[in-house]
Amino acid sequence: MTGIGKSFLGVRVLKGVDLEAAAGEVHAVVGENGAGKSTLMKILAGVHTPDEGTIEIDGRSVAFGHPVEAQRAGVAIIYQEFNLLPERTVAENVFLGREPVRRGLVDRSAMETATGELLRSLGEESFGPRDLVRRLSVAQQQVVEIAKALSLNARIVVMDEPTAALADHEVELLYTLVRRLTARGIAVLYISHRLREIFELADRITVLKDGARVATAAASSLDTAALVRLMVGRELDSYFPPRAVEPPGEALLSVRGGGNAKLRGIDLDLRAGEIVGLAGLQGSGRTELAKALFGAEPFTSGEMTPCRPRSAREGIAAGIGLVTEDRKAEGLLLNQQVRDNALLVARAARRPRAGVDRLLERVRLNPPRPKQEVRLLSGGNQQKVVLAKWMIVAPRVLLFDEPTRGVDVGAKAGIHDLMRELARDGMAILMISSELPELIGMSDRIVVLRDGRIAGELPAGSTEEAVMHLAAAS
Ligand SMILES: Nc1ncnc2c1ncn2[C@@H]1O[C@H](COP(=O)(O)OP(=O)(O)OP(=O)(O)O)[C@@H](O)[C@H]1O
Numbered sequence: 201m202t203g204i205g206k207s208f209l210g211v212r213v214l215k216g217v218d219l220e221a222a223a224g225e226v227h228a229v230v231g232e233n234g235a236g237k238s239t240l241m242k243i244l245a246g247v248h249t250p251d252e253g254t255i256e257i258d259g260r261s262v263a264f265g266h267p268v269e270a271q272r273a274g275v276a277i278i279y280q281e282f283n284l285l286p287e288r289t290v291a292e293n294v295f296l297g298r299e300p301v302r303r304g305l306v307d308r309s310a311m312e313t314a315t316g317e318l319l320r321s322l323g324e325e326s327f328g329p330r331d332l333v334r335r336l337s338v339a340q341q342q343v344v345e346i347a348k349a350l351s352l353n354a355r356i357v358v359m360d361e362p363t364a365a366l367a368d369h370e371v372e373l374l375y376t377l378v379r380r381l382t383a384r385g386i387a388v389l390y391i392s393h394r395l396r397e398i399f400e401l402a403d404r405i406t407v408l409k410d411g412a413r414v415a416t417a418a419a420s421s422l423d424t425a426a427l428v429r430l431m432v433g434r435e436l437d438s439y440f441p442p443r444a445v446e447p448p449g450e451a452l453l454s455v456r457g458g459g460n461a462k463l464r465g466i467d468l469d470l471r472a473g474e475i476v477g478l479a480g481l482q483g484s485g486r487t488e489l490a491k492a493l494f495g496a497e498p499f500t501s502g503e504m505t506p507c508r509p510r511s512a513r514e515g516i517a518a519g520i521g522l523v524t525e526d527r528k529a530e531g532l533l534l535n536q537q538v539r540d541n542a543l544l545v546a547r548a549a550r551r552p553r554a555g556v557d558r559l560l561e562r563v564r565l566n567p568p569r570p571k572q573e574v575r576l577l578s579g580g581n582q583q584k585v586v587l588a589k590w591m592i593v594a595p596r597v598l599l600f601d602e603p604t605r606g607v608d609v610g611a612k613a614g615i616h617d618l619m620r621e622l623a624r625d626g627m628a629i630l631m632i633s634s635e636l637p638e639l640i641g642m643s644d645r646i647v648v649l650r651d652g653r654i655a656g657e658l659p660a661g662s663t664e665e666a667v668m669h670l671a672a673a674s
């Protein structure tokens with residue numbers, strides 16, 4: 201891609217960007233939220249047409265008017281939100297729209313055989329061509345997308361934040377898949393905010409900033425600090441804000457023997473001024489616990505003070521807030537302005553508060569346009585609106601489920617500072633994060649869940665090994 205430029209609504213979001221990917225390489229594209237990464241990839245995939253610049257594949261100049269044309273030219277893009285049909289089988293999805301036909305009928309067995317071979321070539325044994333997509337985990341659906349890309353003979357595979365919805369152990373599987381693709385000579389373009397992944401996988405890294413390319417370099421020539429400097433344009437200390445110095449205050453929320461279909465015997469206090477980290481493996485019940493405390497999926501047994509909320513509405517009324525991990529379910533009004541979205545809960549709780557714009561600045565909404573429609577924001581910026589929406593209400597207890605997922609490194613630091621400030625002002629905070637360094641760095645103590653029960657508690661500054669041990673021990 202050479203000199204790619206693109207404007208939306210008169211704003212230049214890509215400015216003469218060059219990008220090159222060689223056969224068999226993983227080329228990572230990194231940058232802050234709103235830098236233009238997804239837009240550049242959508243241009244490659246024929247979703248958007250560039251205003252300027254050229255694209256060449258195998259030395260031949262191409263111009264895509266439609267995603268199907270890009271697909272035919274060998275470009276496959278795997279979005280975070282998959283395009284699979286849940287009620288169809290794996291094989292049907294892989295061959296959607298180009299089913300093999302024999303004697304006028306769809307040749308199911310040919311389709312299933314071919315799909316089976318593709319899955320085997322990817323080392324996938326946990327499901328088969330006849331399984332319904334709706335029964336598959338996110339990671340398995342990703343494999344289906346990759347199988348589809350292979351069946352289309354893709355030469356270039358784009359992955360836009362592929363690990364954002366994966367559990368830790370699934371991330372390892374994705375690494376293996378990516379390596380299988382490059383071993384076949386496929387070029388993988390890989391977008392992620394997790395720098396660990398970038399250094400694990402990438403051969404080369406291109407950094408975008410405000411729509412322009414600031415660098416392309418061999419991954420081996422950079423370290424985290426250097427990469428962050430390129431992305432953010434300044435030094436960024438890799439430290440978390442200091443933990444609470446004062447002992448925590450009174451318990452603002454207490455549960456004794458809390459239970460429901462997914463949780464058992466939960467005893468937990470969340471006290472004023474503390475950040476409690478909630479750790480556990482995928483499926484251990486972390487999200488379920490946050491939802492039960494909030495009332496969205498209530499406890500059916502046990503005692504809770506100040507009250508046991510039976511619905512989200514009751515939770516909010518009791519002074520509890522929940523930032524869920526699922527942005528879609530967060531009820532952002534996509535066609536409305538950022539500012540109105542940020543005020544959604546405040547208005548519902550009849551607690552209009554001043555200072556929205558300042559808060560949006562603090563979570564580093566980029567570009568800082570409170571009047572922008574939410575649907576036009578990049579993924580990470582939508583997440584910041586969700587955070588602002590709850591922080592503005594300042595509930596007494598705030599539960600965060602993966603608060604910084606999809607958020608860039610610079611903005612992450614800003615959000616961490618804000619969380620610590622809220623705690624210092626007397627809020628009780630519970631935080632779930634699959635990124636252990638973040639969980640450990642932020643928490644005053646860490647509660648570990650296992651199979652829906654509390655397996656134990658660890659003090660601030662415990663090691664990743666200690667957390668994992670407690671989470672996995674049987
Ligand atoms: N369809 C659109 N209409 C108007 N503006 C858009 C549109 N799509 C993207 N933008 C704007 O283009 C800029 C780049 O967005 P893009 O989604 O490419 O960022 P990104 O680098 O992928 O960020 P993130 O890390 O948050 O995913 C942002 O300012 C975004 O608001």
Ligand SMILES: [Mg+2]
Pocket residue numbers: 237238239360578579580
């Ligand atoms: Mg993006």
